[in-house]
Amino acid sequence: MPKAPKNALPVTREQNYPEWYQQVIKAADMAEASPVRGCMVIKPWGYGLWENIQKALDAKFKATGHVNAYFPLFIPMSFLEKEAEHVEGFAKECAVVTHHRLEPKPDGSGLRPAGELEEPLIVRPTSETIIGSMYAKWVQSYRDLPILINQWANVVRWEMRTRLFLRTAEFLWQEGHTAHATEAEALEETRKMLDVYADFAENWMAMPVIKGEKTADERFPGAVSTLCIEAMMQDRKALQAGTSHYLGQNFSKAQEIEFQNAEGEQEYAYTTSWGVSTRLIGGLIMTHADDDGMVLPPKLAPSQVVILPIYRSDEERAEVLDYVKSLAEELRQQRYGDEPIRVEIDDRDLRGGEKKWQWVKKGVPIRLEIGPKDIAKNAVFRGIRDTGETAGVSRDECVATIHGTLDAIQSRMFAKALAFQEQNTKTMTDLDEFKSFFKGDDDSSTVGGFVIAHFIEGCPVMEKILKDLKVTPRCVPLDFEDEPGQCLFSGEPTNKRAIFAKAY
Amino acid sequence: MPKAPKNALPVTREQNYPEWYQQVIKAADMAEASPVRGCMVIKPWGYGLWENIQKALDAKFKATGHVNAYFPLFIPMSFLEKEAEHVEGFAKECAVVTHHRLEPKPDGSGLRPAGELEEPLIVRPTSETIIGSMYAKWVQSYRDLPILINQWANVVRWEMRTRLFLRTAEFLWQEGHTAHATEAEALEETRKMLDVYADFAENWMAMPVIKGEKTADERFPGAVSTLCIEAMMQDRKALQAGTSHYLGQNFSKAQEIEFQNAEGEQEYAYTTSWGVSTRLIGGLIMTHADDDGMVLPPKLAPSQVVILPIYRSDEERAEVLDYVKSLAEELRQQRYGDEPIRVEIDDRDLRGGEKKWQWVKKGVPIRLEIGPKDIAKNAVFRGIRDTGETAGVSRDECVATIHGTLDAIQSRMFAKALAFQEQNTKTMTDLDEFKSFFKGDDDSSTVGGFVIAHFIEGCPVMEKILKDLKVTPRCVPLDFEDEPGQCLFSGEPTNKRAIFAKAY
Known part of the structure; x- marks a missing residue:
């Protein structure tokens, strides 16, 4: 999908993360x-x-x-x-x-x-x-x-x-x-x-x-x-x-x-x-979600596919609606997970661009725009929400690959989030590094992450430092084996590690 | 199903209707x-x-x-x-x-x-x-x-x-x-x-x-x-x-x-x-519900079929459980309404009679009791809750007719309730008949019913009489056409009729 000159939301994650969060909810x-x-x-x-x-x-x-x-x-x-x-x-x-x-x-x-x-x-x-x-x-x-x-x-x-x-x-x-x-x-x-x-x-x-x-x-x-x-x-x-x-x-x-x-x-x-x-x-x-609004994983999206009929006259409308209804039915014949694919046709009387952006902001995984020209070619114009990719594809291909397309979105979204989590998780043994990692504006989108460090539960030195930084031990991961080391805060020997982070 | 010497509930509808209601809920x-x-x-x-x-x-x-x-x-x-x-x-x-x-x-x-x-x-x-x-x-x-x-x-x-x-x-x-x-x-x-x-x-x-x-x-x-x-x-x-x-x-x-x-x-x-x-x-x-407990319409029953395995030794148990599990699977392959038939196997360690009566009281539409003798004949002993009917039927017949059996129960239950409603709905033009119809113990199961009668909304004579009898106009049925007549209570001319009854 060609990006709009600016993002669909009035504020980006980088500019003001808490405000961006509210705006995603509003936009969607x-x-x-x-x-x-x-x-x-x-x-x-x-x-x-x-x-x-x-x-x-x-x-x-x-x-x-x-x-x-x-x-x-x-x-x-x-x-x-x-x-x-x-x-x-x-x-x-x-x-x-x-x-x-x-x-x-x-x-x-x-x-x-x-x-x-x-x-x-x-x-x-x-x-x-x-x-x-x-x-x-x-x-x-x-x-x-x-x-x-x-x-x-x-x-x-x-x-x-x-x-x-x-x-x-x-x-x-x-x-x-x-x-x-x-x-x-x-x-x-x-x-x-x-x-x-x-x-x-x-x-x-x-x-x-x-x-x-x-x-x-x-x-x-x-x-x-x-x-x-x-x-x-x-x-x-x-x-x-x-x-x-x-x-x-x-x-x-x-x-x-x-x-x-x-x-x-x-x-x-x-x-x-x-x-x-x-x-x-x-x-x-x-x-x-991104700076254009919500991005929904296919398995949970209330609509997995939205079809936007495009026409300029009542005559065109009849033709296009016939076509999109039969396409919707064909898609619904297929199952994703245990259920028929959830397809919605949006035929509201709204400008095409406005309508398209509403669905982008709502995060529907797949968007199909279909007008008389597409029908003439027996094709659909397909937009994929998570990558922003758009392309004309044949109707047959669109239908035949719908399950795979949804699956690919679901996997890609998980992989992206996992990579982000891994990139922002650090193992630390140096207290100064820990302190500077978490220092900065609490509402910033570029501060902190997950820190893996040795610790001793209840250690008063730790408690003071964490309180100042507004950081908490999130958990002792179940898959962590005991490993000899020193408490990051007190230097005392300990086998236990936790994940530390700022938290909601 | 051969009736137990007395009913499964400690009280019948006729003996004490409100108490019977509580007992059904408890028993089920x-x-x-x-x-x-x-x-x-x-x-x-x-x-x-x-x-x-x-x-x-x-x-x-x-x-x-x-x-x-x-x-x-x-x-x-x-x-x-x-x-x-x-x-x-x-x-x-x-x-x-x-x-x-x-x-x-x-x-x-x-x-x-x-x-x-x-x-x-x-x-x-x-x-x-x-x-x-x-x-x-x-x-x-x-x-x-x-x-x-x-x-x-x-x-x-x-x-x-x-x-x-x-x-x-x-x-x-x-x-x-x-x-x-x-x-x-x-x-x-x-x-x-x-x-x-x-x-x-x-x-x-x-x-x-x-x-x-x-x-x-x-x-x-x-x-x-x-x-x-x-x-x-x-x-x-x-x-x-x-x-x-x-x-x-x-x-x-x-x-x-x-x-x-x-x-x-x-x-x-x-x-x-x-x-x-x-x-x-x-x-x-x-x-x-009846004097043996709940009776559930198949379309809403949490379990539509319950299978009760019967055995006297660990060896028998293994054989019977194998058999009932495969039967349950076969039944679940079939759909009733839009969903697989809901089948439950009850293998709790309880006396067979007690277990059977628990399911009777819960109102499960179909009960299948299966022991080694049934397996030898490739048969099941089937109990139908609404009629109380029990019979040995071949496994094949049981499976092949399960949908029809559920449907028949659903239809029969509606027909029975409709007949009851019709039998107990009277059209009246005589006020004394109306009064004596509703007179009697409020908690009795043999007093009253629905009365169709002409009336005038807000008529003070009516309001006094209804209050004394603890009767209310339930509604003006939508399918009643205007029909000339006299208000049952005041004798004044009116075209309107309502249904009167005692109510919850």
Whole structure:
């Protein structure tokens, strides 16, 4: 596609990365702020993406033996209080329901809350406590285990600084909650779901991730261990894209999820929880979008192919529409993944150039522009979003290669993101290098990256330096073997390495 | 299937209908009450049903040009206040968020709400106001119309008397919200979505419905007209199963959804909204379940076929499992509707009788019991849930006829429910007959039904009588032509007829 004289977005990644992020979302019409503080509206194009994310993940959850269920939106305050670390982690950002009706103000100037509740209810920030209280009722014997349940739901965490998709007061997510008879089985589950997330991130989102374990400070409140996938955004910051928690018996003790084991003894269950959210869409944007807008991986794109009919008269219109409809049907006969290829015809009454750029900004993988001249040659003018390549190809070739073209885009997007991540990941043994690597404007797109370095968890020298640099240990990668070395910060001997980065 | 000496449920419909309803849900393991007042937990079997309902409806919404999106859970109190009838309708049952964090009580005895909000937020009871506020931003010109958006979401209405699925404080639903440039188009949309609901109710749920228009008293708060589908439950009460509202310009004026029409004049948009909820599952239960538990229509059953392997030794187990796995695979090769037949193998370590009755209670349409003797004959022992019929059939026949068997169950269930509705619908011209028809224990399964009678809307004589009898006009059926007659209650002349019934 011949580039427009300037980019389609009013700002580039290099000029102002955070502003560019907002502009991509606006240009692709994916979401916008709502009149409710911190809550977003997910618009049809963004929600279509979420539906595809849900569908792919849901199939993976079911293939690994999970079923869906639904638990209450509200959590009694006393439930949260049962697990001390847990409530500590969420108390500062809870939406609290205190009344159950509205009544007219005595002076008639509007309404006020009435019907105060005996116990305040918290809008779920996560559901370990309410789900655990049900598991306590459902589990008596080891025969009732495991319980392998997932929930698709909205949750609320009252964030003060919000950003569309990445951090919003309300967001959509899935939360898996499982209970097991043994520690080994629960640990296996925790790891299995991390692998599901990594597989999804890499093979559906085309977003390379590092699987690792969080250090104690970064753990989920109440967890024994938190596994995560971390991805590198185009500003080289890390995005935690999914977490899988091994909760040990912490929550089962607080909620009395007890069972009689095969030996007839009472034991507390071993539980896990794991989740990903609409934040993934933020990750998708910051992994793939460019200065012309969104770039979507074919496997998740709400439309994989858009056809733009071009004509100048009603007569031409009839001819062109006939042609594009039959082409769309032919393309839909083919499957990509498990489903018919998603083809959209855009016949809105808009100037051709404007229409084309709207689809560029939305990130549709393949664009086919077709007018009478193309039809005369039985050809289509094909634009590929990720490379910007455009070419006239015969209709037959376009149809015959559609699957391969989509596959090539999907692979290329992953390869590009992986190369970027690898180029910006450094192993360091020199503290000054580390400091200068991360110094600079926090919102710049040219500062930092991932640093692999030896460290000692809880080392106070490290903590001070990281705080000053606004850097965190993202995780201890699971595939790192112990290796003798010195803590980058204190110089003390250690076998452990982590990945350090600035993060969202 | 030879009936057990007594029914599988501890109570029959005739003995105690409301208790029977609860027992079906318990026996089928579909849902249960939660520790949060009025909120239910939808368990995997109930949620699987909801997922199938969602999938079928969502496809219909998309086929009629709608897209999904997501809007905030919270509605600022001032938004609700903008439409007077609307707030009047919902003020008495609102969950009100007043604080955004928890803090320790001064005496250290736990937590209390803190961070009071400037304006209270209402947990959405329905989303006309918050969605309308966004449409006001999105719509400038007639070219921006129509907007055809649906949302799948949870909503909260603080009900005092709750009943699983039928009436819960929180429930799951979909709400379509559309905006149009003309009244005619909005009216067409209202009717189109009612037809979608009726089609779904009859052809998926096997639940016959009457399409009609609500009288003014029964309208959605703020609507110009409310269309509905009404179904008859086995206690002969009516269940409003879905509604489609024509909102005229009431909400667009309150929210300033204004556009420039093709003539260049400013005009308010014409809006509609329509919804169905998890209440449909209550309708499904009360239409089809019997004294042995749930009976599921094949099109919506989470499992359409369950296979129960029967064996007495490890050796037999290996042989039987091999056989049933290959049978399951063979059945899954076939499609019912657009999808592979849903087959489950239940190899849990449970007594055969207990296991069989669990599936009877869950309502799985077809049950195949297979042991070594059946395998020797290459046969299966097949149980059909709706008729209770059981028979040995050859494996080949079972496989070859599976689609037809499912279809026959689906049709038979609808025909049975329709016959019941027709038998219990009477046309009346005598007021005493009407009164005695509805007299009796409200929870009885042998009182009342649907009555077709002439009436005059707002007639005070009628209102008094209906109030005493706890009967309401359910709707004015859309297919009723005007017909001269006398109001059953006042004797005054009128052309209008309605359907009257007790209702959920």
